[in-house]
Amino acid sequence: MSDFQLFVLITIIKIAVVLVITLTAVAYTVLLERKVIGRIQNRWGPSRVGPFGLLQPLADGIKLFLKEDLMPMSVERPLFVAAPVIALACALVSVAVVPFGQTFKIQGVDIFQVSNVNIGLLVILGITSIGVYGIALSGWSSNNKYSLMGSLRATSQVISYELALGLSLVGVVLRAGSLNLRDIVNSQVGHGFLSWNFFGGLQFVGFFIYIMAAYAETNRAPFDLPEAESELVAGYHTEYSSMKFAMFFMAEYANMLTVSCVATLLFFGGASSPFEGWLPAFGPVWLQSILPIFWFVAKVFSFLFLYIWVRATLPRFRYDQLMSFGWKFLLPLAMANILATSLIMALRS
Numbered sequence: 001m002s003d004f005q006l007f008v009l010i011t012i013i014k015i016a017v018v019l020v021i022t023l024t025a026v027a028y029t030v031l032l033e034r035k036v037i038g039r040i041q042n043r044w045g046p047s048r049v050g051p052f053g054l055l056q057p058l059a060d061g062i063k064l065f066l067k068e069d070l071m072p073m074s075v076e077r078p079l080f081v082a083a084p085v086i087a088l089a090c091a092l093v094s095v096a097v098v099p100f101g102q103t104f105k106i107q108g109v110d111i112f113q114v115s116n117v118n119i120g121l122l123v124i125l126g127i128t129s130i131g132v133y134g135i136a137l138s139g140w141s142s143n144n145k146y147s148l149m150g151s152l153r154a155t156s157q158v159i160s161y162e163l164a165l166g167l168s169l170v171g172v173v174l175r176a177g178s179l180n181l182r183d184i185v186n187s188q189v190g191h192g193f194l195s196w197n198f199f200g201g202l203q204f205v206g207f208f209i210y211i212m213a214a215y216a217e218t219n220r221a222p223f224d225l226p227e228a229e230s231e232l233v234a235g236y237h238t239e240y241s242s243m244k245f246a247m248f249f250m251a252e253y254a255n256m257l258t259v260s261c262v263a264t265l266l267f268f269g270g271a272s273s274p275f276e277g278w279l280p281a282f283g284p285v286w287l288q289s290i291l292p293i294f295w296f297v298a299k300v301f302s303f304l305f306l307y308i309w310v311r312a313t314l315p316r317f318r319y320d321q322l323m324s325f326g327w328k329f330l331l332p333l334a335m336a337n338i339l340a341t342s343l344i345m346a347l348r349s
Contacts, residue, residue: 003107010109015096018114022095026253027057033308040312061246069242072143079141084240084247087134091254094127098261099182101271101293112271112293113182120181121173124262125166128217128255132158135236138248142239150235153225153319158217160326165213167334171206171341172197172266185270193274198267202344205337207267209330211306214259216326218252221311225319260303264296271296 031046031053038045046053071080097120101112110116117123132155139151173179175197176187188195197203216223237248264270271292273279317325 006107007109010107010111011114014109014111014114018095019092022092022254022257023250025257026250027061029253029256029304030060030249031057032304033311036305036308037312040309064246065243067242069244072239074143075239076141076143079137080239081244083134083138083141084237084244084251085134086137087131087251088247088254090127090131090134091251091258094124094258095254095261097123097181098258098265099185099270100261100296102289103182104289116182117180119179121169121179121184121262121266124258125162125169128258129162131251131255134248134251138240139236142236144239147236147238150238154219154236157219157223157225157322157326160323161213161216161223161330164209164326164330164334165217167331167338168206168209168213169266170334170338171203172201174338174341174345175201175203181265181270185265185272188269189272189276192276192278193269195272195276196267196269196274203267203337203341205333206341207263209334209337210263210267212330213326214263215307215310216322218255218259220252220256220307222314222317223322224316225322256304256307257300260300260307263303264299268299 034056035045035053046056049055049059071077096114097117099110099113099116104111135154135158136151139147139149139154142148172184176184178184178187188197188201191200194200198207215221219225237245240248269276273292273295
């Protein structure tokens with residue numbers, strides 16, 4: 001087998017493994033949310049299907065797959081079908097540039113990253129921006145006033161908060177001097193958690209802006225105005241059923257996963273240990289390669305738990321409050337954070 005064929009084979013296996021792990025993580029994030037909110041509200045959550053309710057995502061998937069796919073007569077059929085595909089595809093593709101472990105190569109191929117792109121951060125921002133087309137098209141093609149209102153709300157919300165989200169990351173890029181996600185992670189290694197951008201880089205303001213904007217970007221509480229059940233039935237996916245609805249559902253949780261991965265990479269050292277540089281490396285080589293993945297997963301899990309905790313705790317914003325918060329507070333704060341970071345770096349140099 002030639003080097004090129006081996007490269008293609010390893011890449012295909014990597015893509016398949018990452019896709020399966022991502023979809024499994026999406027399914028069990030739904031279970032985690034239902035369980036955690038159940039505990040917060042002093043009830044059990046799913047507990048019937050499988051031990052401790054662990055097979056509930058499988059039961060939900062089978063139910064959605066077997067449900068009748070209803071399509072109203074008045075919808076714009078091609079766009080109605082394309083909208084959930086666009087939303088899910090954009091949510092899944094962005095995982096391709098995420099480095100979820102330290103550099104570990106077999107036959108010259110990095111095993112713990114599907115694609116190492118020099119502008120990986122821009123790729124993620126660009127792909128997640130395209131995802132808004134799925135939301136906009138679903139509302140318009142449904143030919144339903146509630147769906148259209150939901151999609152207009154979602155589109156204006158996503159576009160508004162994208163500015164603050166993008167600017168919140170400029171401080172991290174300035175410190176790392178690169179848009180490559182692997183380089184950004186490597187710039188936070190050396191002195192444990194004191195090297196991370198959140199602590200040592202003084203980017204806690206940028207992190208606050210990022211996490212607020214990310215909640216709004218993914219239409220999650222307290223920014224879940226597009227799906228405000230008391231006002232808009234179910235928002236932009238009112239007319240969707242069966243697997244089309246499931247694709248929107250999966251896209252939302254896949255976006256949560258992506259947001260958590262990016263927060264981990266940019267502000268909390270990615271797959272690096274919080275004690276790196278303080279404790280000596282121990283164990284065989286394979287353990288030293290696997291351990292960073294454990295740290296990465298633990299950090300991502302913490303962000304997902306925070307997502308769920310916020311949903312169970314905070315009430316929904318009013319729509320004018322939502323837009324004012326983005327334009328009048330987060331955007332000026334993001335600009336001030338860039339100026340402050342630039343000034344500190346200039347003084348240090």
